[in-house]
Amino acid sequence: MSSAPSPGFRRLAGATVAATFFLIVLGGLVRVSDSGLGCGPAGSGLAGWPLCRGDVIPTLELQTVIEYAHRATASAVAVLMLALALWARRAHRSQRGLARATLVASGLVIAQGLLGALTVELNLDALLVALHLGLAMLLLALVIYVWRASRPDVIGAPPAGGGALLRRLATASAATILLTIVAGGYMAGTEHNGRSDEATTAGAHYACGTDFPLCNGSLLPFGQTTLADVHLTHRALMYLASALVVALAVVALRRRPDRAVVRSALGALALLIAQVLVGAANVWVPTESEPLILVHLTLATLLWAQLIELRLRLSPVPSPPPPAQPAERREALVA
Structure with a gap:
């Protein structure tokens, strides 16, 4: 083996x-x-x-x-x-x-x-x-x-350095991005796309009108309508994820544990910026744009994958134990 x-x-x-x-x-x-x-x-x-x-x-x-x-x-x-x-x-x-x-x-x-x-x-x-x-x-x-x-x-290689703070930020960033994606999936699920009752389904996509970063004139006005709350949950998680990814990139740049880690952190930050801009464009455009929605999902998936790869760099992959020698195998069988 x-x-x-x-x-x-x-x-x-x-x-x-x-x-x-x-x-x-x-x-x-x-x-x-x-x-x-x-x-x-x-x-x-x-x-x-x-x-x-x-x-x-x-x-x-x-x-x-x-x-x-x-x-x-x-x-x-x-x-x-x-x-x-x-x-x-x-x-x-x-x-x-x-x-x-x-x-x-x-x-x-x-x-x-x-x-x-x-x-x-x-x-x-x-x-x-x-x-x-x-x-x-x-x-x-x-x-x-x-x-x-x-x-x-x-x-068997040692993990990249950076300390516990970098590991925690990477973990928190990935977890919050996952929650943001799931919340976005729920928001998409409120839309009429492909449903048999599409004529009576409004959806949360434009629950904030075409306002971003505000929502109907306020930052996070929860409690207006159920659909607005669905939309705002996605936004609130995005704001938190953005803060965490920015902090992750800053800590990686300051500590510089490994070039690959710094590149991954900066790559995640670049993907985040692109993702926020595409998400904003999805709101600013007065009618749903299918290409923009698809790009939004693609960037979210790339960002998630980038953060997972970064977090894995900060943890070791242990070497498997060496194969047992014939004498050791016989002793194990006797025991």
Whole structure:
């Protein structure tokens, strides 16, 4: 058993990271193209999932194709994740963190599929939409960890310095960004996109009008309406996340524990600035812009991935124990 996974395992882990990222962005395309119910209306049962309009291969209507492509990509991610888990169990069981991460990620893929089916069955319920997005982000974090833990230059190497403050800021930044993304997913779930009752669904997107950073003339006027509170929760979390990421970049620049850490922190700050500007543009534009919404999700996913990668740099990946010698194995069997 080798001390580090093979290049093939690392390539498979990298492909799984890329496929998971693409799956999240494709999920955003499903949302902005009103394709969430492209395989059948809510309450379709098995005809709507796992089948699509009652068929294994559906007709080539645009919304159906987009939803079906999302499901096909999810199936590909599931196959990749299962292959990683089996490979890790057979060849790299001594790397317990890596092996466990592949098992947990495989479980998350299954949970995601079932949650996706429930989301469609229950007419794209806002809470389920948010949970679906949150689980996707956790899955991305796990496969990033698996990819990093498979690199020979990382296994057994000391973590980057910077002290407890930098680690805490990185953890808090990532956690708050995740909450911001989930809150944004819930806000998106209140919109009419793809729902059978879209004519009666207003949504929280313009609950603050076209005001940013203010909301109807005030900074955070909670209590006006339920939809405004949904919108403001997303904004409040974004303000907190922004403060944490700025603090993270400042501490990284002052302590300079490692060039890669400083680059990652500054990269996260740049992504945050771009994300805030795109989010503001989504509000300032008087009608919903599908490309802007999709870019907003893509930048959020990149920012989350950047913060996860940075946090992982600040923690060690332990070396697996050396393989037991023949004499040691005999003694273990006797004992």
